[in-house]
Amino acid sequence: MRTYLVTGGAGFIGSNYIHYMFRKYGDSIRIINVDALTYAGNLENLKDVESQDNYTFIRADIRDREAIERIFAENDIDRVVHFAAESHVDRSIRNPEIFVETNVLGTLVMLNAAKKAWELPDGTYKEDKRFLYVSTDEVYGSLEEGDTYFYETTPFAPHSPYSASKASGDMLTKAYWDTYRFPINITSCSNNYGPYQFPEKLIPLIINNALQGKKLPVYGDGKNVRDWLYVDDHAKAIDMVQEKGRLGERYNIGGHNEKQNIEIINIILETLQDMLSEDDPRKALVSKDLITYVEDRKGHDRRYAIAPDKIKEEIGWYPETMFKEGIRLTIQWFFEHEDWMKNVTNGDYQKYYEEMYQTK
Ligand code: NAD
Ligand code: TYD
Numbered sequence: 001m002r003t004y005l006v007t008g009g010a011g012f013i014g015s016n017y018i019h020y021m022f023r024k025y026g027d028s029i030r031i032i033n034v035d036a037l038t039y040a041g042n043l044e045n046l047k048d049v050e051s052q053d054n055y056t057f058i059r060a061d062i063r064d065r066e067a068i069e070r071i072f073a074e075n076d077i078d079r080v081v082h083f084a085a086e087s088h089v090d091r092s093i094r095n096p097e098i099f100v101e102t103n104v105l106g107t108l109v110m111l112n113a114a115k116k117a118w119e120l121p122d123g124t125y126k127e128d129k130r131f132l133y134v135s136t137d138e139v140y141g142s143l144e145e146g147d148t149y150f151y152e153t154t155p156f157a158p159h160s161p162y163s164a165s166k167a168s169g170d171m172l173t174k175a176y177w178d179t180y181r182f183p184i185n186i187t188s189c190s191n192n193y194g195p196y197q198f199p200e201k202l203i204p205l206i207i208n209n210a211l212q213g214k215k216l217p218v219y220g221d222g223k224n225v226r227d228w229l230y231v232d233d234h235a236k237a238i239d240m241v242q243e244k245g246r247l248g249e250r251y252n253i254g255g256h257n258e259k260q261n262i263e264i265i266n267i268i269l270e271t272l273q274d275m276l277s278e279d280d281p282r283k284a285l286v287s288k289d290l291i292t293y294v295e296d297r298k299g300h301d302r303r304y305a306i307a308p309d310k311i312k313e314e315i316g317w318y319p320e321t322m323f324k325e326g327i328r329l330t331i332q333w334f335f336e337h338e339d340w341m342k343n344v345t346n347g348d349y350q351k352y353y354e355e356m357y358q359t360k
Helices: 012-028 065-074 089-094 097-118 161-180 202-211 231-244 261-275 309-315 323-336 338-344 347-358
Strands: 002-007 029-035 055-059 079-082 130-136 184-189 216-219 225-227 250-253 258-260 291-294
Touching: 002 012, 012 029, 012 231, 029 065, 065 097, 079 097, 079 231, 089 161, 089 347, 097 130, 097 161, 130 161, 130 231, 161 184, 184 231, 202 216, 202 261, 202 323, 216 261, 225 261, 231 250, 231 309, 250 309, 258 261, 261 323, 323 338
Parallel strands: 002 029, 002 079, 029 055, 079 130, 130 184, 184 250, 216 291
Antiparallel strands: 225 258
């Protein structure tokens, strides 16, 4: 039975990936989820799999070398999927240190522990082992007027402390291939959306605020562009890269779905109006009057967009979920999980939210 070590599995993309993998492979795989449970990690995301024999949760910090080495020593790991990270640009602007600690040093701990466990005396590796680093399109910087897309060959030019830290982890991972022929892949994906996303990110924040009649903060002129990818499509891409990708290669994963932030907000408001029934009291709260332009994010990247040509040609993956469909699925999920939202927007999050938006 193949064993996966998933880091950051209690977060947004990690928990969707774990659900996807169990849906696809059932009990023919085993997953060990290693997560420190920061503010972004939530075991409620995995309630429905926690009693399965082929699922194990281990609370550990990826910066803790001993704990991570112990996990490798006690388990014959075949695949590492490394999601764990500090993931929010706004938080990185306020507190960059933890981003370097987790995203750079934590990644180094993961690479070293896997290398130590998998390396044979002759410097080659045990058969069929793979380490995948989940990177981001933000490592490529920002597209400006006249630019086309990010490609795998686009030079790195990260701007935020978040993207700089992700770029460092990304380059370290690549260095382990270049230097040691350690079996890696890197995937750089665009903005994800879907169930279980923490409401500090644009889409869940807008859904949550709109349903409560709270202001919808738009940074700057609202015309920054992101390329939105439904999270299940991302999970599928990661699995396909691990199964079919060429070792040492990077694959960009994008939704082919570029939209300005203000367009996203308008689509969410229209979809909410459409989906809420006439007798739902929240219907009267959802309104375009809530849109509030606020001070721009520092160093705000203008546009991200990926041409996922390489992954399509080499591996056969393409984004399947149209935004119109994905956003309905996401909103439906939030309708059905009001308690989840209440639980994650607890005291700590309220404090962050008030501090974050009082200066905007
Ligand atoms: P998330 O913030 O929702 O989840 C991160 C998870 O990592 C949490 O469960 C958290 O508890 C865990 N974690 C954080 N620090 C840890 C540590 N030191 N040790 C162990 N666990 C730790 O993030 P996400 O949105 O699910 O993103 C997952 C990965 O995908 C990240 O590497 C991120 O950079 C990358 N990514 C995300 C997006 C996106 O749109 N969300 C886009 C591109 C790339
Ligand atoms: P975000 O979800 O934080 O993802 P990222 O910064 O990694 O792309 O933000 C998406 C876009 O939405 C980005 O251009 C910033 C903007 N934004 C707002 O306008 N208002 C908000 O309250 C948030 C959180 C983001």
